[in-house]
Amino acid sequence: MQNFEYCTPRTLGETFDLLGENDCQCRVLAGGTDLIVQLRQGALSVDRVIDIKHLPECKQLICDPIEGLTLGATVPCHRIYEDKAIVDTYPGLIDSIAIIGGIQIQGRATVGGNLCNSSPSADSIPILIAYGATCEIVGAAENRRIPVENFCTGPGKNILEKGEILVAIHLPPVPKSSGAHYLRFIPRFEMDIAVVGAGAYVELDDEGRMFNKVRIGLAAVAPTPLYAREAGDLLKGREVSDESIDAAASSAQSIARPISDMRAPAEYRKHLVKVLTRRALWGAINRARGEFVPNAVQNNDQ
Amino acid sequence: MGKKLYINTTINGEAVEFLCEPRQSLLEIFRDHLGMTGTKEGCNDGNCGACNVIIDGVLMNSCLIFAVEAQDRKIVTIEGLASPQGLHPLQQKFLEHASLQCGICTPGFLVAAKALLDQNPDPTEHEVRHWLAGNLCRCTGYDKIVRAVLDAANVAPNTETSLQSSN
Ligand code: FES
Ligand code: FES
Numbered sequence: 001m002q003n004f005e006y007c008t009p010r011t012l013g014e015t016f017d018l019l020g021e022n023d024c025q026c027r028v029l030a031g032g033t034d035l036i037v038q039l040r041q042g043a044l045s046v047d048r049v050i051d052i053k054h055l056p057e058c059k060q061l062i063c064d065p066i067e068g069l070t071l072g073a074t075v076p077c078h079r080i081y082e083d084k085a086i087v088d089t090y091p092g093l094i095d096s097i098a099i100i101g102g103i104q105i106q107g108r109a110t111v112g113g114n115l116c117n118s119s120p121s122a123d124s125i126p127i128l129i130a131y132g133a134t135c136e137i138v139g140a141a142e143n144r145r146i147p148v149e150n151f152c153t154g155p156g157k158n159i160l161e162k163g164e165i166l167v168a169i170h171l172p173p174v175p176k177s178s179g180a181h182y183l184r185f186i187p188r189f190e191m192d193i194a195v196v197g198a199g200a201y202v203e204l205d206d207e208g209r210m211f212n213k214v215r216i217g218l219a220a221v222a223p224t225p226l227y228a229r230e231a232g233d234l235l236k237g238r239e240v241s242d243e244s245i246d247a248a249a250s251s252a253q254s255i256a257r258p259i260s261d262m263r264a265p266a267e268y269r270k271h272l273v274k275v276l277t278r279r280a281l282w283g284a285i286n287r288a289r290g291e292f293v294p295n296a297v298q299n300n301d302q
Numbered sequence: 303m304g305k306k307l308y309i310n311t312t313i314n315g316e317a318v319e320f321l322c323e324p325r326q327s328l329l330e331i332f333r334d335h336l337g338m339t340g341t342k343e344g345c346n347d348g349n350c351g352a353c354n355v356i357i358d359g360v361l362m363n364s365c366l367i368f369a370v371e372a373q374d375r376k377i378v379t380i381e382g383l384a385s386p387q388g389l390h391p392l393q394q395k396f397l398e399h400a401s402l403q404c405g406i407c408t409p410g411f412l413v414a415a416k417a418l419l420d421q422n423p424d425p426t427e428h429e430v431r432h433w434l435a436g437n438l439c440r441c442t443g444y445d446k447i448v449r450a451v452l453d454a455a456n457v458a459p460n461t462e463t464s465l466q467s468s469n
Binding site for chain 1: 304305307323324325327346347348349351354357360361362363365366367368370371414417418428432433434435436437
């Protein structure tokens with residue numbers, strides 16, 4: 001691995017000074033589970049690695065019934081699923097982060113890093129899209145908040161400009177009759193990259209029979225994670241039924257433009273989108289109705 | 303650029319300081335500079351768990367940590383498991399169940415299993431298998447490892463002392 005300078009700024013101001021220096025290739029370090037591998041493989045070259053784990057803004061983890069969830073960009077996955085309030089309030093998020101790598105990866109890896117690595121198959125992104133999460137981006141000159149679905153621009157690419165960092169992700173508060181679910185297909189039980197992933201968020205009426213709001217996110221079926229806007233919108237005001245859900249799943253399938261690779265041929269991915277969207281929706285509906293849907297953190301064993 | 307940094311940290315309860323380049327992994331420092339070769343390098347990219355360590359109570363791959371990040375942390379490595387009085391119950395149970403063949407994966411499994419039992423002293427088989435999914439073994443077929451961990455959990459609650467009395 002080529003050598004570089006390592007910096008641990010304690011304030012955002014210091015961070016921007018380090019990032020802004022001319023002719024200095026900088027990379028931001030959070031959990032490092034992607035960055036270190038890429039540096040070691042020589043896929044990236046850097047002059048300076050800026051470890052932002054000591055910035056208070058990036059360490060926040062606040063689950064508030066009115067404000068929603070504030071998820072600092074460097075909070076590792078294990079801190080999220082060890083927080084009972086988050087496990088109970090955002091089970092869809094837990095579905096995804098508890099299957100990213102193994103336990104030792106989850107001890108380091110962050111949702112902020114998963115987002116900034118901008119892989120089309122990132123597990124946390126579809127469910128963030130489904131929850132309607134936003135990215136809090138700060139720079140020396142201005143701050144901006146953008147929806148997660150607008151963050152990634154291509155494989156490994158995103159909208160962050162030079163000098164900007166992602167400091168936090170915000171998930172809106174969740175009303176009572178809402179639910180969310182993420183699932184992916186992999187050919188084994190653990191430790192793999194999604195062949196396809198689907199996340200759904202639903203808000204139902206008080207009886208749990210009609211859809212008030214639906215958002216669906218997809219992974220590994222396009223150069224970026226996708227927001228299946230039409231698929232969600234067409235369920236609005238419709239009854240929860242196999243037919244309505246099938247229509248939404250077909251709509252999600254129609255926007256998928258997967259590639260064939262060593263994990264699966266495109267046709268198979270296309271098929272999976274429909275199956276997984278349907279299942280993600282049912283999981284979200286069941287949770288919205290107060291039923292128990294297991295995940296890697298809460299399962300029937302316990 | 304890339305100048306060496308002095309790092310102060312705690313490894314297995316002892317204050318340790320070392321000089322390292324920012325690009326060096328914690329695994330590299332253990333093995334090549336501190337003479338602590340118990341922690342193994344399997345894949346060097348986060349897939350196999352052979353390099354597992356516990357940092358501030360959290361299980362991590364030492365190949366995916368820059369050594370400079372170890373400043374002011376508390377690290378437990380495989381060398382920290384056995385005590386002068388004898389093997390850690392997990393080590394003892396790995397022997398009894400023949401949970402290793404070539405042994406390269408064993409330190410990683412032991413450290414992972416310790417991290418599990420520290421926070422969940424009575425895991426189900428499902429929980430053990432889920433927890434150990436990030437550790438690869440090409441020899442044993444995993445079953446004997448899972449049995450050893452479950453058996454070690456039964457030795458609890460105060461594993462260290464109850465094992466010694468059973469010896
Ligand atoms: S050597 Fe670190 S995970 Fe394989
Ligand atoms: S005993 Fe050989 S790899 Fe596990």
